[in-house]
Each structure stands twice: as structure tokens, then as C-alpha cells.
Amino acid sequence: MTIGLFSDIHSNLPALEAFFEDLDKRDVDTIYCLGDLVGYNVWPNEIIGHIRQRKIPTIAGNYDFGIGRNSNECGCAYKTKEDKANGAISISLTNELISDKNRKYLRQLPAHIRIDLQLNDSPQNLLLVHGSPRKINEYLFEDRAEKSLLRIMEDADADILCFGHTHQPYHRILNSGTEENPHYRHAINLGSIGKPKDGDPRGCYVVLQMDETFTVKDKDSIKVNFHRFEYDVEKAAKAVEDSRLPNVYAQNLRNGK
Template sequence: MRIGLVSDVHSNSPALESVFEELERLGVDRTLCAGDLLGYNAFPNKTLNQLIENNVTAIRGNHDEAIVTETPSNFNIPAKRAVDWTRRQLSDEEKQYLKDLPNKRRMSIDGKDVVVAHGSPTNPVNQYVFEEDVTPSALDHWFSSKPDIVVLGHIHRQFTKSINDVKVVNPGSVGQPRDGDSRSGFAVWNTEEGSIDLHRTEYNIDKAARRTRAVLPRELGDRLSEGL
């Protein structure tokens, strides 16, 4: 099987559309999302519809959590404004969809044990896990019984790392990359070969940025072309 891995879509429907086109071209069988479906950008309703229509198996990220609970005091001003604005755009049904998402999943896919968390497996909503944080001792802390693959999000940066037969991957951000590359990030896991390939794809940044600037702080639209 080929499994699409995405994260941090952040209400960027034009970016998600391009990623889905690439995933279809690459022949994926299903897609997992490591959280932060919404926030930051200006297409929350369409983004949710795209994820649902494509049968994406998702979890809740910290921005999703903020939208359906309350805006955290530690969010910066643009993030707070985006969360508050997004909350007002959602129907009760859409809010319930976010509320019903778990903050972590552990499942079997093609005989492989898979964990999906936005932050870390022990702090699934809020902890930042960078590539250098993935160590044998971290895996020992996270798991008493180790899975085959761990899918993380939250940092908006891509990496894949293998430690003692455990593969840890962050597919990067679909909707707001922060590694200097403005293209959407995603990954494809081949369960038979055991390979994980990181991908980037271009999308209509001008369309996303123009709409975001119209309703949200200008810097949120501006940063899309900078990949920061």
C-alpha cells in the first residue's frame, strides 16, 4: 500500500488541492493527517470539506483544539486572530467534526503498527519534536511497546529518521511551510517496501495569500511566499 502523509494544512485549500492531485498521481491508497487542519489561513470550510471528501484519517492539532475550546494565551496575535475568526466561520456540524477527532491515533495499516500525533506521542497536542529530538531515549520515553512508524506534525518542517527499526516522519506542512521552501510538503509511505519519500509541490500561493490578507492579519498571507 501507498499511504499519503500530510500535516498542518492550516485552512489552505489551494495548497491542499495541489497535494491531493499529487497524491492521486502517485497512486496512494489512503491518507493520514497529523493535525492542525485549520488556523492561519482563510479557507476553513472548504479545507474541512476536502479532507472529509477524500476520507482522510486525521487527528486534532493545537490550532484545531483552540478553535473548539478557547484561544490559548500563549498564541501570538496573528494566530489568535486567525483562531477566533475561524471559530466564527464554522457551522455547529464542522465544530463537532473537530471535537470528535482524537488527539492521537494508534492503528494497524497493512500489518504495520502506526502512531500519529501532532506534537509528541506523550504530549500529542503541544510538544515540538524536531529531527534532533528523535533519539533512542526519546523512543524509550514515548513507548513501552514500540510501533513500526510514528507520524508527527507541528514543526512545519520535513524529516524522516529511523532508529532501531522505528521510522519517525514529519511530512512538513501543507499550508504554511517554515523551512524556507514555500511549496507544500507531504510524504508517501510505501508499506511493502518500507520506504518513506518526502515530497514538495507548488500551488497557487497568490490565491491563498490574497484571500488570507483580505480577512486576517496581512503577515499571515505574506509569509506564504517566503516559506517562513
């Protein structure tokens, strides 16, 4: 089984189109989107249109949750007053641009998707969330204490936990068993399609590969492949600059921040 996973598009149409072009070259069995379709750029309706046209199973990101309810809050952890003020402009513009039909679509997105894998006689659980299993806007950064991350995964009964929200890709393998009788769990942050924050402006997504040999006792029996792709960053940045959105969002796209 091969699964394509992506997240955090944030109304970046050139990035989404390039992502589909890149993904379509790969042999994947199914695709899932982990939310935050909208915000920070000018194409929320076009993004949702592509997702709906392809009938991609999608969960709500924190931004989708807010816009779906016509809220002026997105659940974002802005660090400064300037960031918060800029964020308010983005939320306001997105609420103006979104169609009634697409607002309803966002409002109806599920909070998570759980997939019970039956590849062999030892079932495994794949859990797809936006922030964390506990909260839609909880940030699970790569440096989170192992004990804390492991507890979150155990409480959620997740052998494989895939998420986004931080826009910073990583894969951590944790053992909730013993050295003699291991139970390996995989925490996978997909990065971001349309708003990377790891210093690389290219979009990022993940392809998981598993077959009938997959087992929680072998940490290498699942392949986690991170794929970066080029897209027309200048087109996305220029769209920001031609709108009332803060120009800093254009520079962030160019710098991958």
C-alpha cells in the same frame, strides 16, 4: 502497502486542492491526515468539507482541538508578544468563520490513530499523532536528542511514528536494539501542506511504501518518500491580506516561514 500522509493544512484551500491533484497521480492504498486543518487563513469550512467528502481518517491537531471547543487558545508556542497577538487574531477569526457542524466535527476527532501492520509474520506498529504521543502540541524537532526521541517511541510502542506540528519535514532512523540484533524505528515528520516553515513555500507530504519484506531488523525495508508540490501561493497570501489577519502570515506563505 502504500500510505499517503499529510498534515497542517491551516485553512489553505489552494494548497489542499493542489495536494489532492498531486496525490491523485500516485498509486496509494490509503490516506491519513494528521491534523491542524484550520487557522491562519480564511477557508476552514472548505478544508473540512474536502476532508469529509473524501472520508479521510483524520486526527485532531492542537488548533483543531481549540477551535472544536470554541476556545481562544490553540496550544501554539508563540515566541514573542507580537506573535501571540497575531495568533489571537487568527483564533478569533477562525472561531467566527467555523460552522457549528464543522466545529462539532473538529471536537470529535481522535487524538491518534494506531495501525497494527500484518504484512508478514513479524507485526509492526504505525502510530499517527499530531505533536507527539505524549501531548498534542509537543514539538518533536529534528535536532531532538536521540535518547529522548527513542524513549518516546518505545513508550508509545511505535515502530513507525508519523507526526506534524513543527511544519519541518524529516526522517530519522533510530535503533532500539543492538548492532547484532537491531530494532529500527522510524520517526517521520510530514512537514506541512499549507504553512511550510522550512524555507520552501511548496507544500509537503509523505508517501510510505512497505511490502511483505518489511522488518524492523532492516532499516531500508521501508521507503519514506517526501513530495513537494507547487500551489497558488499568491492566491492564499492575497486571501490573508484581504482579511483582518496579519499581513505577516501572507509573507510567511511566500517565504515558507
